[in-house]
């Protein structure tokens with residue numbers, strides 16, 4: 001095992017997947033004195049190197065700070081108080097913080113969050129089994145669930161009170177739920193995103209979401225030296241069809257403004273195509289198995305909600321476990337799915353709405369196109385539309401259970417004020 005002791009045969013909560021959902025759950029449970037073991041199929045190096053999203057909602061930022069893993073984020077992340085919508089050659093700033101009582105977003109890459117969480121878990125003596133192969137889950141319709149997995153060429157069995165399925169969209173937990181006990185809601189989009197990483201200084205102080213008749217594009221950032229850019233593409237296209245000059249020409253055309261805004265080229269060191277889909281599983285619980293994060297739902301990246309939804313699930317789920325272990329009450333566990341799904345569907349709607357408004361749809365007729373322009377114009381000009389967008393973008397409140405909150409406070413978890421002097 002990498003950087004951890006060998007797995008015990010029993011724990012309280014067995015967690016499948018060391019993504020943001022699984023690691024944060026393990027971390028929050030540990031702060032409340034609840035044991036867990038995380039089983040991860042990939043190596044630590046792979047997990048820490050997987051590049052994904054980078055926008056943290058205010059609630060995510062607060063939780064990382066409160067739970068003691070926000071230090072590096074506060075130093076290296078960059079706080080943004082607005083975003084730009086760009087179309088028709090003009091930019092329109094949406095002042096997120098002004099519209100949401102000072103809430104903001106933090107640009108800090110997901111794999112950096114992962115590194116911070118792995119470091120915290122291992123420093124606290126937690127067990128993460130990397131390179132766990134052929135994970136299978138059993139008896140989760142009972143109070144004695146089991147997980148079997150292979151590691152170091154041996155077969156292991158881990159018994160627990162509960163299993164948390166945090167193994168992402170392609171994991172094993174969701175498909176293990178009997179088909180008759182689950183309902184799936186899905187939508188595929190007829191486009192993908194071509195993403196690049198560039199060595200360059202930031203192109204803009206705030207993210208730019210651009211609509212153009214050639215298609216959507218997005219200017220984001222990773223650091224002072226590395227920028228993240230995307231443009232809408234055919235999901236079946238190949239990166240081989242896109243030499244650097246073609247990428248720069250496409251981005252320049254889509255991001256052009258009347259006032260001569262310039263996109264400086266830099267060395268592109270990574271290219272990839274991302275599929276776009278919406279997906280929700282209902283319910284998010286079956287017996288003693290609880291699903292969280294991408295294992296239960298997927299959003300298209302336009303609203304920057306994927307990571308934040310995983311964090312919100314885990315916050316609700318950790319509250320429920322804390323309540324159960326402190327009092328024996330199962331109310332939180334029983335309400336987990338309904339509570340999480342309310343927020344999931346709100347984020348699904350927001351992500352679908354942003355996607356529909358900002359992308360080019362080849363099958364839209366002139367009537368539908370004009371509706372799309374009307375929607376963009378309303379967002380550019382209406383305080384009410386901008387407020388709704390801003391509230392969703394910085395993150396809707398997470399419904400907490402009062403009892404778990406109280407228990408956590410009593411256990412001495414540090415508050416935002418103690419850590420967060422530098423924020424908002």
Ligand code: APR
Pocket residue numbers: 016017018019020021022039040041042047052053110132135166167168169170171172292293294295306307308310
């Ligand atoms: N056994 C053990 N681990 C597994 C298995 C398996 N069979 N299948 C997948 N995993 C691991 C993956 O290797 C990955 O590290 O589960 C982890 C799931 O992590 P994510 O896919 O990051 O999912 P989640 O933690 O829910 O985070 C959601 O991540 O996918 C992005 O954009 C998404 O930002 C969102 C966030």
Ligand code: PHB
Pocket residue numbers: 052053054055207218220221228301302303304
């Ligand atoms: C990113 O920086 O990767 C990013 C930013 C905003 C999005 C999606 C992705 O909506």
